[in-house]
Amino acid sequence: MTRSKGWYISLTLVFVVLGFLLSTQFQTQQKILTALDAQKKEDLITVWKNLDDKNRALQQEMEDLDAAYRQLLAQSQEETSAVKTISDDINRLKLVSGVTPVTGPGITVTITGDAPLMFLDLIDLVNELWATGAEAISINEHRITEHTTIAEESDAFSYYITINGDKLLYPVVVKAIGDPHTLEKGLTFTGGLIDIWKTQFNIHPEVLQRETVNIPAARYFPIWVHAQIPAAQ
Amino acid sequence: MSKRWPLTLTLISIISGILLVSIILTNQAARSEAADSSNADLIEIINRLEEETLALEEMIDEKRDRIDEIREQQVEKGTLATLQSELEWLRRRTGLTQVTGPGITVVLDDNEELAAAAKANAPLTFDPNSYIIHDKDLLYLVNDLRLGGAEAISINNQRIISSSDIRCVGTVILVNSMRLAPPYEIRAIGDPEKLTKQVLNGQTFPWLKDRSFPVEIIEEESIQIPTYKGGFSTAHLQVMKGETEPDD
Known part of the structure; x- marks a missing residue:
């Protein structure tokens, strides 16, 4: 056992x-x-070929991706610079279009109720101010735009001036932003608008240079009914 | 009992034998292939390719991530379209687009015929200023057209914008600081009837008509008004902060 x-x-x-x-x-x-x-040689060759094919495909993919990436990058940089250019344009046009209140140095022209002011005088004054380099103008808080109208009307009691259809009240204060000295001289030189007002029409406005003049935004912008932008611009 | 032993041993021997043979065969096969030098080259190539493939796959992955990142940023920049439409609106408001539409053309010309006659009849009292179109004629006509609801105005293809000044230097009329010569063609887009009515009752047209100036109003189905080509001076202008912008 x-x-x-x-x-x-x-x-x-x-x-x-x-x-x-x-x-x-x-x-x-x-x-x-x-x-x-x-592995046998034939098998190795097959493996190699397969790998080679895959490798080629990957390289192609990489090239495609690279191209797409570069394009996107350029596009994105373009967009960034486009945004900047457009923003600059918008800011500049906002100032002059009347859509935003503006401030700056300038002058005020004050006309009191005793002056025999005609609506055409105001049209002349605005035109003269633009000609002298005004960058923005208002009359009694009405911003002057492309569509501002100045007219006269009368009722049973009196003749009055209207601006954009509103009755103009005294004192009339016309504000303009620009170089104060140039603006003042442009109005008051001998033979100039104010000189003519004083000597011929007995209108004696007070013209003052100002460090800061505030001008409001336009109250409304008429909607275009008839005007169109041609398609091929 | 003892009879089974040989059987067991035989089995063990057979299995061991098979095992041994199998080991030897395998080793021989491996050795004979490895000995082939071209196989060694192939193997090296394959190894390298495999490494490359792995690296490529990693790079592709990374690149895809970066592309996704840029795409996400671009979505945030949808603001571009908003900005463009805002700019378009502002360009419209500031005369920076060509405009077309129904309207009228007012033609004002110097009164050369009457001037020649007056000069011949009364050379001593002849005042040439009484027979030419003045800057004020154009200035007040523009206001009349605005009162008539003009949406866009031009004088001899100079677009009239808010800050356009109309003045004369000597006998030359300047609009947007450009010299203009008669006849003056003032175009306005708007309701032709309303515009005509306002011009007929305005400051300039009746006055000139009464003095036999060659003037006329042409109602038109479609007129073109060019874009403003001048600049804007904004050296002294700043946006006033703390106030809301008006609605349109």
Whole structure:
């Protein structure tokens, strides 16, 4: 019995070793089979070709992406500069179009109710101020725009001047922004508008240079009914 | 019992044998392929290609991320379209677009015929100023046209904007500081009937008509008024802060 017991142990050991060897061999064989070294030449060539194709496709993809990226980048820089240019234009046109209140140095011309002022005199004054370099003008808080109208009307009691259809009240204060000295001289020189007003019409306005003149925005902009922008501009 | 032992041993030997043979065969196969030098080259190429492919894939991934980033930024910049439409509106308001539409043309010309006759008849009292169109004639006519609802005005193709000045230097009329010569063609876009009515009852036209100047009003279905070509001086202008802008 002791002898046959020894056999059992030996046999078990042999089987364990054998099993170990088997599994090791199986693993090794798997490794070797998937390793490139173990491949046949034709298979290697196939792998190479596949890889090469994939590589080429990726390179193409990369080139396409690169081109798209560069284009987007240029476009985005263009947009940034376009936004800046447009913003500059908008800010400049806002100042002159009358859509925003403006401030700056300039002059005020004040005409009191006792002066025999005619509506044509006001048209002359506005025209003279533009000619002298005014950058913005208002008459009694009416901003002068392309559409400002100055007219005369009368009711049962009196004759009066209207601006944009509103009755003009005295004192009439005309404000202009621009170089104060130039604006004043442009009105008051001998033979100039104010000189003629004083000597011929007995209108004696007060012209004052101002460090700051505030001019309001236009109250409304007429909507175009008849005018159109031609399509091919 | 003892009869089974040989059988077991035989089995073990057979399995061991198969195992050994299989090991030897595998090793031989591997060695014989590896020994081929062109295979070694191929393997090197494949290894390199694999590395390159991995690197490329990484770069592509990164590039795609960057493109996405720019695209997202562009969405935020939808403001560009808004700004463009605001600019378009302002350009319209400031005479910076060509305009077309129905309206009238007023033609004013110097009274050369009467001037010649007067000069011949009474050379001593002849005043040439009585027979020419003056800056004020044009200035007041523009106001008349505005009263008639003119949406755009031009004089001899000079667009009249808010700051256009009309004046004379000697006998030359300047509009937007450009010299103009008679006949003066004043165009206005708007309701032709309303415009005509206002001009007929205005400051300039009846006065000239009464003095036999060659003047006329032509109602037109479609006229063109050019864009303002001058500049805007804004050296002293600043937007006044703290006030809301008016609605249009």
